[in-house]
Amino acid sequence: MRKPPRKKARVSPRKAPARKGLMSLCGGMSAAECEKALEHIYEFINSCDLKADLGAEIKRHLDSCRGCFTRFEFEQKLVARLKEAGCCSCPETLKARVLTILKEF
Amino acid sequence: MDNDARRKEFQSKALPLLNEVYGVALRMTRNPQAAEDLVSEAYARAWKALDQFTPGTNIRAWLYRIMTNAYINHFRKKHREPEKVSLDAYDRIEDFHLFNRVSSEAGPGSPDPFDSVVGRLTNEKFEKALGRLPDEYRAAVILYDLEGLSYQEVADALQVPLGTVRSRLARGRKILQSALWSQAVEAGLVKGNGRGKEALSHAKASS
Numbered sequence: 001m002r003k004p005p006r007k008k009a010r011v012s013p014r015k016a017p018a019r020k021g022l023m024s025l026c027g028g029m030s031a032a033e034c035e036k037a038l039e040h041i042y043e044f045i046n047s048c049d050l051k052a053d054l055g056a057e058i059k060r061h062l063d064s065c066r067g068c069f070t071r072f073e074f075e076q077k078l079v080a081r082l083k084e085a086g087c088c089s090c091p092e093t094l095k096a097r098v099l100t101i102l103k104e105f
Numbered sequence: 106m107d108n109d110a111r112r113k114e115f116q117s118k119a120l121p122l123l124n125e126v127y128g129v130a131l132r133m134t135r136n137p138q139a140a141e142d143l144v145s146e147a148y149a150r151a152w153k154a155l156d157q158f159t160p161g162t163n164i165r166a167w168l169y170r171i172m173t174n175a176y177i178n179h180f181r182k183k184h185r186e187p188e189k190v191s192l193d194a195y196d197r198i199e200d201f202h203l204f205n206r207v208s209s210e211a212g213p214g215s216p217d218p219f220d221s222v223v224g225r226l227t228n229e230k231f232e233k234a235l236g237r238l239p240d241e242y243r244a245a246v247i248l249y250d251l252e253g254l255s256y257q258e259v260a261d262a263l264q265v266p267l268g269t270v271r272s273r274l275a276r277g278r279k280i281l282q283s284a285l286w287s288q289a290v291e292a293g294l295v296k297g298n299g300r301g302k303e304a305l306s307h308a309k310a311s312s
Contacts, residue, residue, distance in 0.1 A: 038200070042274070048255035074204045077219045078285075083251050085231035090127035090144070091137075097145045098123060102116065102152055 037061045037068045045076050111155045118164045119151065125252075126168060132247055133176055135236055143180055147172035166258040169248060173262040176244075192239070195279045203282035210295045222294050223285065230292060234284035241265075242277035249274055 037058045043050045044058050062069045126147070130140040151158075151171050158167055199205065207218040215221065235243060241263065248259045249270070260270045290297030 042250060042278070046249060046253055046255075048253060048258075071201055071204055074207075074219050074223075075201070078203070078223060079250055081224060081226075082231055082235070085228040086128050086132055086235075086251070088124065088128050088131060090123045091141065094127060094141045094144055095123060097141070098120070098148045101145060101149045102120075 033061050034065060034068050037065070038071060041068075041072055041075055044072070045079055108155065111158060111160065114160055115152065115155060115158070115164070119148070119168055122165060122168065125165075126172065129169065129247055129252060130172065130176075132232075132235060133173075133240070133244055134180065139180060143172060143176055146175050146179070150175060163258070165252070166254050166262070169252065169254065170258070170262040173244060173248070174264065177264065192276065192280075195276060195283060198279045198283055200275075200279070201282075202279060203285055206286050207289075207295065210297075222289050225294055226285065226288055226292060230288040231285070234281055234288050237284035238277055238280050242273050242280060245270055245273040246277040246281060250278070 037044075040050060040054065040058055044055060044062075047055070050058070062072050123144070127140060127144050130143045130147075131137065134140045134143055147168060151168055154171070158164070203223065204218065207222045211218050211221060235246075238246065244263060245259055248254045248262055249256070254262070256267050256270050260267050263270065263273075265273075286295075286297070289295045
């Protein structure tokens with residue numbers, strides 16, 4: 001598979017040669033739809049900042065576009081793995097400190 | 106709502122968040138003792154300012170705002186670190202950098218590019234990669250991507266405009282993805298020819 005070119009500033013499946021191979025997976029889906037879905041992909045994962053209709057539109061697109069879904073799945077797994085990597089238990093000393101604060105004031 | 110009711114709400118909702126809040130503090134400060142100090146200061150500030158909390162609103166976001174403010178105004182002044190990376194270099198990196206790199210290395214028809222490379226990185230490697238981010242970029246990525254706060258909540262926490270949050274997130278993700286690629290190369294999970302090496306040497310040269 002061809003390596004992606006170095007200079008590529010933003011998500012644009014239409015202009016991005018690196019995506020060409022995967023774009024064919026969209027099976028006739030318009031490049032503008034892919035662009036829109038990928039532009040909002042982190043908002044879609046976060047789900048705080050996406051209006052319901054745009055969220056539904058992106059979901060429909062991801063359901064039918066394998067190329068975009070593959071990227072979405074990758075980013076979603078990455079976020080989940082990053083969260084998991086940072087999971088830790090608060091030390092008992094800190095718990096005690098906080099409980100003391102809550103009693104003192 | 107009177108103060109007793111607020112206190113009860115805080116105790117029932119904010120105390121169970123201790124592990125999570127400590128995790129975020131640890132990632133922000135990258136130092137267990139500093140993280141403990143930061144969390145206890147955040148809880149103390151929140152507890153004293155309970156009358157400013159609007160019941161029924163997002164207590165997590167409120168707590169993170171207080172903690173981030175404490176971090177920016179107090180902790181960073183004490184433990185100020187120089188910028189870790191040359192940021193301009195990262196603007197040349199494309200979006201979905203890690204996906205593109207891993208997919209092109211793996212080739213078509215290979216197993217899931219995430220599971221076969223990124224999923225095999227250890228927790229320590231993930232923390233190292235996060236550590237490559239300058240503080241304010243790391244904070245934005247942690248609060249938005251990992252903790253699920255909204256743009257506005259992150260903007261309030263970091264005391265910057267919404268546009269700044271978006272640009273820090275975009276840049277922060279690029280730095281993080283580039284650093285994760287370097288970690289995958291170091292771990293021998295990928296060969297890391299071409300641009301991978303370049304990203305690695307960038308990171309090393311500026312550390």
